[in-house]
Amino acid sequence: MTTRETPALIRVLGGESLPTPPVWLMRQAGRYLPEYRELRAKAGSFLSLCYDPELAAEVTLQPIRRFGFDAAILFADILLVPQALGQKLWFAEGEGPRLEPVADATRLAEIDRVVDQAKLDSIPETVRRVRAALPRETGFIGFCGAPWTVATYMVAGRGTPDQAPAKELFERDPALFQAIIDRIVTSSIAYLNAQIAAGVDAVQIFDSWAGALGPEDFRRWCIAPTRRIVDGVRAMHPQARIIGFPRGAGHLIPDYIAGTGVDAVGLETDIDRTFARNEIQSRVPVQGHLDPLVLRAGGDALEREVDAILTAFGDRPFIFNLGHGILPDTPIAHVERLLKRVRG
Numbered sequence: 001m002t003t004r005e006t007p008a009l010i011r012v013l014g015g016e017s018l019p020t021p022p023v024w025l026m027r028q029a030g031r032y033l034p035e036y037r038e039l040r041a042k043a044g045s046f047l048s049l050c051y052d053p054e055l056a057a058e059v060t061l062q063p064i065r066r067f068g069f070d071a072a073i074l075f076a077d078i079l080l081v082p083q084a085l086g087q088k089l090w091f092a093e094g095e096g097p098r099l100e101p102v103a104d105a106t107r108l109a110e111i112d113r114v115v116d117q118a119k120l121d122s123i124p125e126t127v128r129r130v131r132a133a134l135p136r137e138t139g140f141i142g143f144c145g146a147p148w149t150v151a152t153y154m155v156a157g158r159g160t161p162d163q164a165p166a167k168e169l170f171e172r173d174p175a176l177f178q179a180i181i182d183r184i185v186t187s188s189i190a191y192l193n194a195q196i197a198a199g200v201d202a203v204q205i206f207d208s209w210a211g212a213l214g215p216e217d218f219r220r221w222c223i224a225p226t227r228r229i230v231d232g233v234r235a236m237h238p239q240a241r242i243i244g245f246p247r248g249a250g251h252l253i254p255d256y257i258a259g260t261g262v263d264a265v266g267l268e269t270d271i272d273r274t275f276a277r278n279e280i281q282s283r284v285p286v287q288g289h290l291d292p293l294v295l296r297a298g299g300d301a302l303e304r305e306v307d308a309i310l311t312a313f314g315d316r317p318f319i320f321n322l323g324h325g326i327l328p329d330t331p332i333a334h335v336e337r338l339l340k341r342v343r344g
């Protein structure tokens with residue numbers, strides 16, 4: 001029997017409106033923090049940080065200690081899943097992720113032979129360590145990448161501006177693309193269930209490149225596989241809250257909510273606030289959507305923007321966050337100013 005009081009984050013995800021919204025920031029553990037840069041240098045590489053439960057737990061907790069955010073997010077990466085599926089993954093310094101591309105059936109069969117799900121076994125241990133150290137009132141979020149976004153990296157072997165390699169593959173060989181999606185779905189369900197069993201309260205499904213798909217492809221490659229993940233998680237953990245973040249999906253988000261069954265939705269920076277309030281927040285709690293550039297710039301513009309967001313969304317279930325990850329050169333003083341403004 002747990003005596004933990006329900007964190008504000010979880011109350012909002014359950015549909016409550018709070019006078020002061022809970023606040024956390026995407027990529028809140030990261031390079032803008034000197035204490036992160038120090039541990040990252042000690043670990044040698046980003047991936048060794050992800051796979052070391054002691055260091056990953058410490059990095060997860062750093063922004064909680066410094067700022068007292070209302071939620072912690074597990075320190076890991078969406079690309080650990082393709083790595084567990086047997087794909088080679090490395091991070092080229094200053095260039096972002098690299099993978100050996102999977103663009104034909106032979107390559108898919110090859111990665112199938114070296115699948116190494118055990119790589120993900122260190123993650124639940126990280127979750128247990130964070131859970132044990134986290135203040136009672138702080139929510140704890142696990143995550144995975146949505147199949148579409150993960151597939152864009154698997155197929156191209158890197159981030160691409162327009163996701164053209166993945167789009168070309170699903171046009172040319174939809175059965176192969178479906179096979180890739182199916183592997184991601186199965187692995188992600190197991191991965192999220194392991195995170196929840198180890199102690200996260202909620203999970204977020206990051207679909208960073210959802211906005212690259214037209215309506216038909218969005219239903220097939222974004223909504224349908226996300227629905228399978230939601231169902232697979234709920235079958236094991238009916239109580240777990242699920243946040244979907246179909247970045248750039250705009251006017252398709254109401255379809256996404258109906259089609260996937262997520263409990264809440266993350267809003268990107270560019271979304272129209274009136275639309276978001278009337279067509280999205282009327283259906284589910286929302287999270288977002290401050291521009292990371294405005295946070296980096298700081299000053300009066302930051303306070304004006306925070307106020308405008310609170311005016312638009314603050315009287316209904318709302319979680320304050322950015323519309324995308326915090327930029328590495330964001331001054332810490334601006335994060336402090338943001339928190340002060342949100343919390344009054």
Ligand SMILES: Cc1c2[nH]c(c1CCC(=O)O)Cc1[nH]c(c(CCC(=O)O)c1C)Cc1[nH]c(c(CCC(=O)O)c1C)Cc1[nH]c(c(C)c1CCC(=O)O)C2
Binds near residue numbers: 096206325
């Ligand atoms: C597309 C994507 C990735 N990873 C992620 C996404 C979806 C969200 C988004 O659109 O940003 C998600 C992610 N990545 C990371 C987290 C940890 C939790 C948190 O939000 O603090 C989360 C939730 C750590 C990370 N993931 C990465 C870092 C930087 C690594 C370093 O220390 O050098 C961190 C802290 C690396 C990463 N990982 C990825 C990229 C494109 C990059 C390089 C870009 C960059 O360097 O910022 C893939």
